[in-house]
Amino acid sequence: VWRIGQLARMAGVSDRTLRHYDKIGLLTPAAVDRATGYRWYGVAELTRLDRIRGLQRLGLSLRQIAELVDASGADVRQALTDTVSTLRRDIATLSAAVDAAEDHLAVETTILPQETTVAARRLRVRRLRVADPAELRTLCASTLLTWLTGQPAGGFAAAVTTERGGETLVLPTRSVVRAHVPPSGRVVDTGRELFDWLHRRRLAVTGPTIEEHLTDADGRTTTVLEIPVAAR
């Protein structure tokens, strides 16, 4: 009684959508002209299409809808409960991106810190005290630890890894925030930006900052900062 375009206009969908539903077996025309391939739809198909679109507005996928379109209200409820959880997770993921983007827009920085969990780690270190941040550059071990919770000011505790002697330091599995020092950047500046980043997110420093110096065969070098944190 209706051709594909008429049904499409009535229901507010595209004809391509109806062909897609036909292809996946979700909405089969009442009849198909053998000679021309024209699809013909009736009231039953309009009703079914309205239900399909209604369920889709509730966030269900076509795969779920295919199982639910002829099911009971109870089955729909069950599926909806699951779907709402999924949707909330998706929203949380997008919201996290928006928050991170707006923070980055607001703060004139180039670092892009990452929150992650790292495995336990055992280090052999030699402890020392540093009077001024400039001294750190002279130490320049591959792995350098500092006990700071913000801007270095006055003397502070530090440690460098060592082959023999020293003491063994065990860092447990922990949440950390990690950032690379940009190619053009200085470690102290990056450290400051990173502490600022933590403060804006109300994260507390829970242990030593690790400063890892990496060098490859081409002599290229980079520095990674890693601060253990906990929500405050």
Next chain:
Amino acid sequence: VWRIGQLARMAGVSDRTLRHYDKIGLLTPAAVDRATGYRWYGVAELTRLDRIRGLQRLGLSLRQIAELVDASGADVRQALTDTVSTLRRDIATLSAAVDAAEDHLAVETTILPQETTVAARRLRVRRLRVADPAELRTLCASTLLTWLTGQPAGGFAAAVTTERGGETLVLPTRSVVRAHVPPSGRVVDTGRELFDWLHRRRLAVTGPTIEEHLTDADGRTTTVLEIPVAAR
């Protein structure tokens, strides 16, 4: 200096991800062994990968990142501003689905109303007054109009379409809420559920409800209710 699996572990991504970035030209290995095809990565690639992942956490697509990974902070800001808008729209879409789903879960109903805008429409009608909703069934025109803002109680105004005579009624382009009467349902019950639905969303009725009776060649029939609305 590092093989694909080592870089992957350092950066917290899968080796498959690194092969994907190689394929799309986003992150090319420092060297590839001609004989074995093994990919080798150095510090420059680690730095680049960290930036790629950082930009990804801000919601940028790999296509955008490919253009921005070597760009200035200003270019990144511009792209982020655009992306935040897109992300907000996506969040709004998902939130609308969650809201609709939770409403449906809360309310023990089978209708799945749809908000849409419809074009202007011209009808030739004969007006009448109805004493009781039961009379509507006896009128049973293909298009029936009622002036109600909630449950029918006592007499109310109505109209039916007519071939000749009567008056011309012009309905302007308008926002409407539309719902199908379920196969097993009664029109009056569906009307009540639909008015409840409007009230929960704080929508006001702004004109006559249209009750459209559709019949096809197989004699199957359905009824569609359409109420013009405005935000309150």
Next chain:
DNA sequence: TTGCTCCTCACGTCACGTGAGGTGGC
């Protein structure tokens, strides 16, 4: 020799949009 790691295809995901190239009905 045995694990572990690496390699290259190539399909699948989700719901269609968008041509390309051709035909039916008024």
Next chain:
DNA sequence: TTGCTCCTCACGTCACGTGAGGTGGC
């Protein structure tokens, strides 16, 4: 004859995940 509508492929979208089938290095 001219629009309008319909048809069937078939690729593209997004960022990889997941086998299948085979090989390199300790």
